[in-house]
Amino acid sequence: MSQASDPAGYFAEQYTAVHGNVSGALTGKPDAIRLALTCFFAGGHLLVEDVPGVGKTTLAKSIAASIDADWHRIQFTPDLLPSDITGSTVYDQHSGEFSFRPGPTFAHLVLADEINRASPKTQSALLEVMEERQVTVDGRSYPVPVPFLVVATQNPVDLEGTYRLPEAQLDRFLLRISIGYPDVDDERDLLLGRSRTGTAARLTPVTTVEQIRWMIEYVQQVHVAEQIADYVARIAAATRADPRLQLGVSPRGSLALLRAAQSWAATDGRGYVVPDDVRAVAVAALAHRLLVRPQAEIEGVHPADILRDVLETVPVPVPEVAGRR
Structure with a gap:
């Protein structure tokens, strides 16, 4: 099976290989793995939010170990500085010149472990590189490798010694998932x-960075019918009109939902998006972008609950009209 003769089949074959490899280190979590790889092949950044000890770091390390590419792990701590992430300019006494020393962000995949334990100033150092795929130090810009993907983990329960991620940074993550x-x-x-859970270090690569680049490019070409785009737009509009929400889905969120749906369709071996693809990734793509009103939050309403209500109320286009081909 080749990229040229059967691109959808080739993508599905590569996805199956990576999914099987990651499953060797994190057993019993096929849905979480599929969502993580959906984000990965969509070229987006992933936030894994869950309690300690359920395999957040194992998932991220397993994905990195499954690809023959450069990856770095950054352990976020309160004393971590922005230059510890992006790199810094140092003076070379032998040459008498200043040179740039790259930080750990210069890799194809960056594992930001316990991201909410660093200060807001350090967290913001990731903003430019996550969005622009470049680092600016002393007025000069340095591009990071392509593809560039950040997998961040955080514990939402233990808030002592942590700093809440601002909405601007949460919006940089294509998907937020729990294991x-x-x-x-x-x-x-x-x-x-x-079980082999926790043995990410023993995994061997099953694909290359060149194949990952092709897969990310292929996802962008997965067909989206006008009715599917209209469906996504109506979901976004419904969140903006919901009285329980102070902040609905932005156009960037709509684009993220559509890109994730394209990737989900590709992992299913299809070259087109259907409504079920949108519904499958909607909560992971949109829940972290919503801001619940204080009164609704007091009543125990969560963004995911509101999204599920929205998905039940927005009319679903029928497959024949959705542009299946």
Whole structure:
């Protein structure tokens, strides 16, 4: 199967290989892995938010280990400085000149572990590089490798010694996902040593950075019918009109939802988007972009709940009209 003769089949084949490899280190979580890879192949940044010990870092390291590419891990701490992320200009005594020393962001994949434990100033150092794919130091811009993807993890429960991510930075993440606790059978296998969970370091690459570049480009070519675009726009408009929300989905959020739906369709071996693709990624793509009004928050309303209500009320285009081909 080749890229030219059957691009949809080739993409699905590569996706299956990476998914199977990652599953070898994180068993029992196929949905979380698929969402993570959907984000990865869409060329977006991923935020993994969950309690400690469920495999957030293992997921990110497994994806990195499955690709023959450069990757760096940054452990975020309160004393981390912006220059520790982006790099800095240093003086070379031998040459008598200043030279730029790249930071860990100069890699194809960057694991930002416990991102909310760094100060807002340090967190903001990621803003430009996540959006513009470049770093500016002392007035000079330095492009990062292509593709460039950030996988960040954070614990939403333990707030001591943490700094909440601002909306502007949350908006840079294409998807936000949770892994969740394993079910009883998977946890029993883990306790008895039958599971390989946590062995990301033993994984070997199953694809190359060149293939990943092609897959990201292919996702952008997945067909989107006018009715599908209209469906996404109506979902965004419904969030803006919902009285429980202070801030609805922005046009950037709509674009993120559509790009994630294209990637989800590609992982299913299709070269076109259907409404079910949009619905499958809607919560992961949009929930972190919504701001709930204080009264609704007091009542225990969550953005994901509102999105599910919106998806139930917005009319779904029928497959024949959705541009299936």
